[in-house]
Amino acid sequence: MATIELVDIKHTYVKARTETHALRGINLTFKDGCPSALLGPSGCGKTTLLNILSGLLKPTSGRVLFNGKDVTDLETEQRNIAQVFQFPVVYDSMDVYGNFAFPLKNRGASHSEVEKRVREVADLLDLSNELRASPRSLGAGQRQLLALGRCLVRKDTAVVLLDEPMTQIDVHQRWYLRRELSKVQSSLNVTMIYVTHDQYEALTFAERVMVMKDGLVIQEGTPEELYQNPQTPFVGYFIGTPGMNVLECELEGDFLVFRGFKKYLSPGLRKRIQSRGTRFTIGIRPEFIHCELKKQENWSPLEVSIIEDRGEFNILTLTVKDISLKSQVPGTLKVTEGDQVWVNFLEEKIKFYKNDQLIN
Amino acid sequence: MGITVENIKKSYGRNVVLDELSLDVPSESFTSILAPTGSGKTTLLRIMAGIEKPDIGRVLYNGVDVTSVPVQKRKVSMVYQEFINYPSMTAYENIASPLRVSREHLAEKEIDRRVREIAGLLKISDVLGHLPEELSGGEKQRTAIARALIKGSEFIFLDEPLANLDYKLREELRGELKTVFKGTTIIYATPEPIDALSMSTHVGFLLDGKIAQFGKVHEVYSRPMNAEVGRYFNEPLTNMLEGKLVRRGESASLRLSEELEIKVDPFLKYMKENEYIVGIRPQDLSTVQDRVHMVPFEATVDFTEIVGSFTTLHLVHRDKNLGIVIYQPEKSHRRGDTIKVYLDPQSIYIYDKKSKKLIIARGEPIAAG
Numbered sequence: 001m002a003t004i005e006l007v008d009i010k011h012t013y014v015k016a017r018t019e020t021h022a023l024r025g026i027n028l029t030f031k032d033g034c035p036s037a038l039l040g041p042s043g044c045g046k047t048t049l050l051n052i053l054s055g056l057l058k059p060t061s062g063r064v065l066f067n068g069k070d071v072t073d074l075e076t077e078q079r080n081i082a083q084v085f086q087f088p089v090v091y092d093s094m095d096v097y098g099n100f101a102f103p104l105k106n107r108g109a110s111h112s113e114v115e116k117r118v119r120e121v122a123d124l125l126d127l128s129n130e131l132r133a134s135p136r137s138l139g140a141g142q143r144q145l146l147a148l149g150r151c152l153v154r155k156d157t158a159v160v161l162l163d164e165p166m167t168q169i170d171v172h173q174r175w176y177l178r179r180e181l182s183k184v185q186s187s188l189n190v191t192m193i194y195v196t197h198d199q200y201e202a203l204t205f206a207e208r209v210m211v212m213k214d215g216l217v218i219q220e221g222t223p224e225e226l227y228q229n230p231q232t233p234f235v236g237y238f239i240g241t242p243g244m245n246v247l248e249c250e251l252e253g254d255f256l257v258f259r260g261f262k263k264y265l266s267p268g269l270r271k272r273i274q275s276r277g278t279r280f281t282i283g284i285r286p287e288f289i290h291c292e293l294k295k296q297e298n299w300s301p302l303e304v305s306i307i308e309d310r311g312e313f314n315i316l317t318l319t320v321k322d323i324s325l326k327s328q329v330p331g332t333l334k335v336t337e338g339d340q341v342w343v344n345f346l347e348e349k350i351k352f353y354k355n356d357q358l359i360n
Numbered sequence: 361m362g363i364t365v366e367n368i369k370k371s372y373g374r375n376v377v378l379d380e381l382s383l384d385v386p387s388e389s390f391t392s393i394l395a396p397t398g399s400g401k402t403t404l405l406r407i408m409a410g411i412e413k414p415d416i417g418r419v420l421y422n423g424v425d426v427t428s429v430p431v432q433k434r435k436v437s438m439v440y441q442e443f444i445n446y447p448s449m450t451a452y453e454n455i456a457s458p459l460r461v462s463r464e465h466l467a468e469k470e471i472d473r474r475v476r477e478i479a480g481l482l483k484i485s486d487v488l489g490h491l492p493e494e495l496s497g498g499e500k501q502r503t504a505i506a507r508a509l510i511k512g513s514e515f516i517f518l519d520e521p522l523a524n525l526d527y528k529l530r531e532e533l534r535g536e537l538k539t540v541f542k543g544t545t546i547i548y549a550t551p552e553p554i555d556a557l558s559m560s561t562h563v564g565f566l567l568d569g570k571i572a573q574f575g576k577v578h579e580v581y582s583r584p585m586n587a588e589v590g591r592y593f594n595e596p597l598t599n600m601l602e603g604k605l606v607r608r609g610e611s612a613s614l615r616l617s618e619e620l621e622i623k624v625d626p627f628l629k630y631m632k633e634n635e636y637i638v639g640i641r642p643q644d645l646s647t648v649q650d651r652v653h654m655v656p657f658e659a660t661v662d663f664t665e666i667v668g669s670f671t672t673l674h675l676v677h678r679d680k681n682l683g684i685v686i687y688q689p690e691k692s693h694r695r696g697d698t699i700k701v702y703l704d705p706q707s708i709y710i711y712d713k714k715s716k717k718l719i720i721a722r723g724e725p726i727a728a729g
Binding site: 043 | 396526527528529531534535538551557558577578581592594597641643663667668669672674683695
């Protein structure tokens with residue numbers, strides 16, 4: 001397994017005289033044996049980055065290093081990359097054993113070496129009972145595991161790249177594949193890079209998550225760091241279900257104010273932020289916005305415009321003038337659309353931003 | 361009045377997809393047709409819209425039989441998974457197109473007004489001049505939805521319209537779609553319970569070619585009348601365990617395992633059989649004893665998923681797989697750890713094992729018949 005470094009990677013696509021700057025300067029290190037995720041919305045550049053890692057694409061500028069060795073100009077086959085795609089890449093004409101054995105046989109491994117290795121990998125992927133089955137009889141999740149297994153039989157695989165591997169998997173079956181991926185990763189200590197737009201997949205799989213937007217890495221960290229301390233409003237919005245609410249506010253005396261809504265701030269917090277001015281962008285997660293039907297001291301009223309039932313809890317869209325916020329409330333709070341509720345933000349969970357950077 | 365589907369049957373070769381299916385979609389409702397992929401939702405939608413004809417049975421719009429009326433002659437709109445737009449027309453022209461071909465012969469000024477109104481509602485005013493290839497996935501789908509809305513159709517059919525969109529976008533659109541469609545009758549096919557819960561007024565569960573249950577969303581959610589509906593209509597899936605009735609003198613319990621028994625004394629008169637299926641929602645299990653009368657048992661941690669504000673624990677209890685969802689931050693458990701789990705016995709759903717019918721829902725018996 002390898003440590004992968006990306007040094008100042010830039011990539012521009014030119015099509016019919018239009019230039020698209022897909023990657024605008026990426027500097028990343030993927031540590032040996034670490035599960036990482038590239039997370040971002042469609043168009044952020046994550047797939048372009050993956051293709052540069054695999055060798056499918058040569059970057060416009062910048063270098064790719066595997067264990068310190070410059071591989072930028074090497075073809076895919078020379079990089080010992082293995083890739084799991086959106087569609088399971090398996091040979092339906094061979095049984096499961098044959099699929100695993102193929103990459104080894106191709107390299108002239110002996111019969112007993114092949115036998116040993118195939119059984120090891122099949123065991124790890126819980127496919128031991130399916131070795132003589134046709135891939136067609138497997139579920140979509142198992143087919144993906146088979147595709148992954150084919151990557152892992154070769155012991156010289158430097159890194160496994162996964163490109164939205166859950167796309168074809170039924171939503172309810174995904175946890176099974178997530179579990180198997182995590183199990184394999186930790187047992188073999190495989191360097192795995194997982195590309196997705198789905199924060200749930202990224203946060204459950206990876207130890208390090210790189211959030212991308214518009215060709216840049218906005219923040220890199222553990223899932224917990226990204227959730228607790230989003231460095232920019234975008235990261236806070238992108239992580240979390242639903243994401244963080246982002247608002248423009250002004251500090252007026254003891255209160256944080258927007259459109260007439262007032263949030264009281266304790267003296268300690270006020271002191272810390274007022275050196276930075278009076279205008280802020282704040283972020284507050286729906287789970288840290290509390291609502292009550294009865295008036296509470298120092299809370300402010302907002303109107304409930306939409307209620308989304310999530311079973312055990314509800315997501316309320318709260319509005320005042322042109323501003324909307326989402327709040328997560330227990331299912332026991334009896335509200336209807338059009339009601340007024342009293343709202344408070346949990347002070348210690350408010351994130352303050354100035355010029356798109358976190359200041360607290 | 362809405363849409364009435366009467367005993368329709370549809371087969372492809374020997375494959376019976378819809379089997380004497382009947383359904384009443386109330387006027388101005390947002391009705392989700394919920395079922396796993398491959399259950400026949402698309403077929404049902406196509407028959408309701410008039411794109412396909414049923415082998416037998418009828419479809420009625422507001423009491424009028426429209427079964428043999430081709431879709432072009434009906435006042436309906438359809439939105440698909442694959443964002444379908446005319447590639448050589450701008451977003452503006454795409455949205456205007458249904459008005460341009462309609463018989464109403466509207467003035468240009470009126471068309472412009474309506475296009476801009478709908479575009480505003482769907483937040484695509486800024487990209488009206490773009491071609492579809494220049495739009496993001498979300499913008500393409502909003503354009504398709506705008507085109508469906510502008511006709512002012514009484515019925516709009518949507519077939520998993522969010523399936524090809526990013527996770528975040530799906531989240532955003534769910535709240536928006538709820539408001540955008542007010543006043544129209546919406547029929548929305550989806551395999552995701554969250555779509556049914558967060559957007560719909562009504563839900564119909566498609567199972568084995570029939571509608572297993574139909575009703576207001578919260579009613580179906582709190583009283584799933586069939587074990588399969590109970591299992592599927594939750595995110596994550598409801599844990600389903602087999603239980604044997606064990607009598608001890610006057611008292612009785614449902615034994616789910618050697619360690620886990622739930623007293624069912626108050627329900628004995630409704631429970632005449634010996635074997636039942638018990639549905640336990642992951643949200644109703646806990647790692648702390650936070651309610652009185654909780655039943656404790658032990659389980660081994662198989663997998664932990666911590667996502668920001670909630671955690672899903674996958675556990676194994678005596679060879680059975682169980683899932684728990686916890687809404688407060690939880691420390692990370694390692695695979696193989698043994699932990700104590702608590703079940704609120706009032707939260708379970710008891711189904712008859714043979715008929716799969718619901719007998720007790722969260723401590724309340726279901727009236728017979």
